Amino acid sequence: MRETLRVRLFFVFGGIFFLLFCSAARNLPPWGSYRGPYGDVIARVSVYERHATDVVNAINYDYRAMDTLGEEFILFTAVLGVLMLLRREQVKVNEGEKIDDRIRLSLTARASAMPALLVTVVFGFYIGLHGQLTPGGGFQAGVILASAPFLLYVCENTESFRRVTSHRALEVIEAAGAGGYAVIGLAALALGVPFLTNFLPLGTTGDVFSSGTIALISACVGFEVTAAFLLAGYAYLQEIIAGETPEE
């Protein structure tokens, strides 16, 4: 189909779709007047029932933990897919060959790269450990921690980044994080309660080590997300390097 015809047809039918959406929105409750029971019930009881002050995290890892298990495996599957798509059929880049692309950075950049990295790592661990108390948790911590080696790539050179992210243990860590979530759920099953029930002692509200399995699941997810993003980043990096080295 020619592009002009396609766009014109789209304006007609897309316009109809947009108008239908707007007319449906007219029957929505006015913005700012959330009425439904689900959120209110959970907000009222989650602090008492699960000793977790971050209700969103309690929902993610306890009330609707099955959704998060599925979501974690979506992440796992997508990274597996990226690794499979970008796998090297022939080894174009010799693993032993070192790429020397150390660029001339200013004194400020060189001096602040390592401190920035340390701050990122500490911050990542802080966010991960306090997920059940304040906004944070496994996913957020994983992304922050995964961004730390990218600081290395930007400020140092490819070799140090590659040393961190091409380690064989990374895939094992990712799989352990994903499998660990399932195992925690199965442990509940072994104790005779339904899958993913919070069976660990709940501790005191406000403590770091509180809210039972929520913190534990959050940690597993954190490991998995970190490893997943590093693996995906490394796969893309390999692709870029292979594109830049001249064909033999």
Place this chain on the structure above:
Amino acid sequence: MTANQAFSLTPLPVVVPMAGAAVMAGLRKWLSRATVDSLGILFSAITLAVSICLLSGAVHAPMVYWFGNWHPRGSVILGIGFVVDPVSAGLTVLASSLTLLSLVFSWRLVESGSNHFQPLMLIFLAAMCGFSLTVDIFNLFVFFELMSTAAFALCGLKTAEPAPLQGSFNFAVTNTIAAFLILTGIALLYAVTGALNMAQIGLSLGGRHDSLVLFAFTLLTCGFFIKAAIVPFHLWLPDAHAVAPTSVCVLFSGLMVELGLVAVARLRFLVFAQTFLSHEPQLRAVLFGLGTLTIVIGGLMCYGEHHLKRMLAYSTICHSGIMLLAIGAGGAIGFSALMIYLVAHAFIKGGLFLGSGILLHRLRGIGEKTLFGKGRSLRWTGLLWFLGAAGLAAAPPFLTMTGEANLFHQASDVGSSWISWACLLGGSLTCAAVLRVGMHTFFGWGTEPITDEAASIGELPETDAGDRRIFWYQYLPTAICMAVPLALVLRPGWLRVASEACARFASQAYMLPLVYKGMASSGPAPVLSVATADAMWHGTVALVLAVLLACSSVFRSRIRRPLRLGAFLERRLTPLRAMQSGHPGDYVLWLTIGVATIGLANVLLFS
């Protein structure tokens, strides 16, 4: 095993494959191909065993399983629940058996991308099981996305294909838009009901049918129609099948597409049960219209294809249309028609795909012209191929005929017996295509086959050229796939149980107390037995017409010009074929046209 013990196994069909995939993916660099293959087969066999236990428990007493031990409080449902009734447990049995057969077929020979393939198949299985069992609408969306992501990843296995990754890209774009449509529908329903559990939403919605509920219905059904490859949302399916490995195509056509229709049925019977009470004929009209359009376009395009896997993909589209007619007919018998036809079609289509996989392995080609006459020595494969063709036409001994019998019974109950002609047309077109290919390949009859661009590009073989014998582990799954629909017909005791289970699934009055209290109330009235004479007649006529049509193509040089209907259909459908352009922008345009039209029809017909 007591019913209680069976129900504690409920999360296992989802968790066992997931955990297995994690183990296999983590250790894949250190494990040999044989180990990973065996682990894959082991985990899917365990899942199959667990699913069978669940099914036997569910037949006695269906129950609901709450994750995290979050039981409902009053009318508010806090946690995520899996409903284990014979329908959902039966779907998990189907999913695990098809995955097991596909993994056995891909033992050792099929390229697996350094052991990426088997964990992805297990995750795909876990997602399909979760999708069938869940009764929470957002959980349904999460498993839908997991199924889709695993499918996209599996499509990317053959990266050395001549056709670039355009097919998987089109597949990914279209199905991701489907996911967003579903999510928007979920958000709209959540806004008015404050609930995410399908039973609670159905209860809160009541008979409400203002523009919001109708738009949410449009979005949700169109999202699932995209997955179910209903016209005009079907364009991604042939492209995806052309690039996916054979064992993956088995799962796509066998179950993934049909799960979209199961989701639409669940929505219709549980969430929107009371919305259309006063507008049943209009709803039927919309669904029948879409179904017939799908049958016609799917069937015609199927006959015009010469790439084996694309042809089978189009036949899936056609049969998906037949199953949509079953949902449209509604009622308990309509739903049991859907489920019986689904099971039958899954095995027959799976067997046909595995057969084409054998042809690809042994004869190193997948286009009709490339394969012309080369399959003369493959007697068993030919036999299975022709059995599959007869099954597609719903010929008498096959289970598809029983499904169509139920469909015709319900259709005549609601006064729409004309749809039996649509089923006849669809069955004969797809059967004719498969017969034509079979006659060309296994007998070498007639003149040189017509070919087209896609078929001449063909496909690289999935196995090494070293050993071209056909192994027992390639024959066995194919034979099992063809034997199951026949066996199920010869021992019909399960039909009564299945019909009762379907009647209960289709009744909101039964499902609500089941979900809220976990107790099955006494079911709806027992189902009458369905007469099969009409369907037997239709099936035989479809088979005869298919043979005639295939012959008019194969022997086209020996018959007079006006009778060459088959050749005409193969060559002259250019405007229709132009729709399948391969351009993602076109596909999204057709998607928008479909959603806008269906949405407008809903608003005009149901307010």
Place this chain on the structure above:
Amino acid sequence: MPHVLHLLPYLVAAWLFFCGLYGLVSSRHLVHSVICLAILQSSTYILLLGIGYRVGGVAPIFADIAPGTVTVDPVVQALMLTDVVVEAVVVALLLAMVVKAHEKSGTVSPDELRTLRG
């Protein structure tokens, strides 16, 4: 007739959905298509968060407020977190496909990649 401001977030969500679809239909570059998918996803975020908002409600974090204070809906925020992760990884997978397509055929324009015609 409800005031437009009562519906503004929902209308924005509808508009974003429309824009994303338009981008996909008229796209000439596969990476551009992938970003339009991300725009489609953003429309669902806005819709979800708009639905859960409550005027006068605070964030559902009870670390420093008394339990029982009126908060906004925490459930949609949890749903959105799930969505964000799903979107990020699907975009990553799609971009890997685009990279591979470019490597195999040297082009990222959908018009030139059409070997799968019907």
